[in-house]
Amino acid sequence: MPPQEEEKITASNGVPPRDRLVTWAEVRSHDNKHDLWFVIDGMVYDVTNWSKRHPGGAKILSHYAGQDASEAWLSFHNDKATVRKYMKPLCIGRLEDGGPKEAEQIKKDFRELRETVDKMGLFKPSYTFFGVHLAHIVLLDVLAYLIIAHYGAGWVPVVLASIALAISQTQAGWLQHDFGHLSVFKTKWMDNLAHQVVIGLLKGASSAWWKNQHYQHHAKPNVIHKDPDIRVERVFVVGDVMPVEVAMKNKKSAPYNWQHLYYMVLTVALVPVYYHIMVYRFIFTRQKWHELVLAVLFPVIFVTSFYPHVGLTKTIAMYVLMRAIESQWFTWATQMSHIPMDIDKDKDKAWVTMQMHATCNVEKSHFNDWFTGHLNFQIEHHLFPTMPRHNLYKATPLVQSLCKKHGLEYTIKPLGEALIDILRSLKKSGQLWQETHSHTWLHG
Incomplete structure (x- = not known):
């Protein structure tokens, strides 16, 4: 202009x-x-x-x-x-x-913190890191193919190949997340192109759909009616506010008092069923035809690679098993940092306050970093979504210092405890729903 x-x-x-x-x-x-x-x-x-x-x-x-x-x-x-x-x-x-002086002060301190981590070079990516990560994804895919090609169509090699593919898919999920957050390359168009290729060609999904969902999550994490990750009222109630609202509004609804038990079953179907439906629905309604081509190429390559060796039935079985394992892994690894935290309506909190209330960390280790795609540092990731994930842990001491100054709790847990806390939280929310529902509809 x-x-x-x-x-x-x-x-x-x-x-x-x-x-x-x-x-x-x-x-x-x-x-x-x-x-x-x-x-x-x-x-x-x-x-x-x-x-x-x-x-x-x-x-x-x-x-x-x-x-x-x-x-x-x-x-x-x-x-x-x-x-x-x-x-x-x-x-x-x-x-x-x-605005309020207290909110203005924490905003000012966050600006200074961001300038500090920028000067430390924490927004600069390591191309070696991302290159190695991509290489190990490709090697897992090759390993799966070699298992089938060498050992044939028996159920043991089929299961082993499916596990290798599930690991590859989950790790590709963490990689597309990097590109989606524009944290790998210096130019936006390169990250966008890489994101479309990785999430489309390597995972069979849509870049535009992922951004539409995930950016909302980062903008308002754990905020009812704004974070799409907690629009789960048809199946689950989470936090302390949603169970009460759902119980008072609906006389007939899901048996949420059992949700901590059926969570483990339904999460198997999240990727194989729900994500496939939502992705293709988004592509067709938004007419993202170039993304449709990439998304369709993934199952075409999958079938072409394995059908000649194992036949149609076992090819389908491999795909479903791969997606089921990936679904469990993805769901537990991502939700352990959010579901047990505060879930409420929009209170227009300062950025730092909102992110700290909605996220927690999991202890650092080589396994935890790999298993979660470095999203065990969920706090730092939410505060600095464009920071390359291999640098997130370096910002931790500074973030902890900011939290201490403003009286914000910095929550970090062992991996096992974080995973169990998902079920504890769901059980607590389910019991709150049951108590409210019983009082509202049975006792008037």
Whole structure:
């Protein structure tokens, strides 16, 4: 856009945005997707008409409608100078009054912390690390093929090959996560291209679908009605608020008091059933035809590789077993850092406070790092989503210091305890639902 045209747009009604003062009360009145304002670094932006063009999806913007999105904006974007150019025509004024002093102080301290980790070089990726990680994924795929090619179509080699493929798929899941967060390459287009290839060709899924879901999760983790990862009311109730609401609203619903038991069964079907349905539904409704090509190539390559050796029945069995193992692994490894934490409606908390309440860490070890794709450092990942995962642990002492200063709990657990806490949390929420449901519907 030419500078002259840009200046005309930003000078609304003859008043340049920096000269127009907007109160917090006015900002908060524009709090929905049809009337969407928010604040970034003291400037007010109207993104109502532009939100659908947002590369990260419109919903992530609507989650901050009427709020201060400064820290979220800071954390999600690498090339801030370029992004600001696109933001300039959307600016409508300058915030007249600031927020609570306590919130402003923690925001200020987080900015300083981010500058510190940047100066430490923690946002610089190791191409050797990611190259080795990709190589071990490819080797696992080759190993699975060699097992079948050498040992034939017996059930033992079929199961062993399926396990190797499940490990490969899970590790590819952690790798696509890196590319999706723009944490590997220096340019956004390279990360985006790599993400489409890895999640599409190596996993049979959709890059656009993943970003639409996952970016919302990072923007508002464990926030009811905003984090898609906890939109699970049809099957589970989580936290302390959702069980009560569901119990009071619905007389007939799932037997949530048993959810800590059936969780272990249903999570087997998450990837084989739910994700396949949601991915292809998204691709067709959004008409992402190039992603459809990549997604379809994965099962085509899979069948072409194994069908000649084991036949159709065992090829299907291998695929289902691979997905079932991957589903269990992925679900437990990701949810142990979120389900046991605070789950509530949007309280418009400061970025650091919100992330600390919604996430916890798991102890560092070579196995834990590999098993979770370094998401055992979930706290640091949520605070700095574009930081390469191999550097997350280096930021831990600084984050702990920030938490100590502001009285925030920094939770870190052994792996076994973190996994068990998922069931403990589900059992507690299920019992809360049962008590509320019984009191509401049986005893009036």
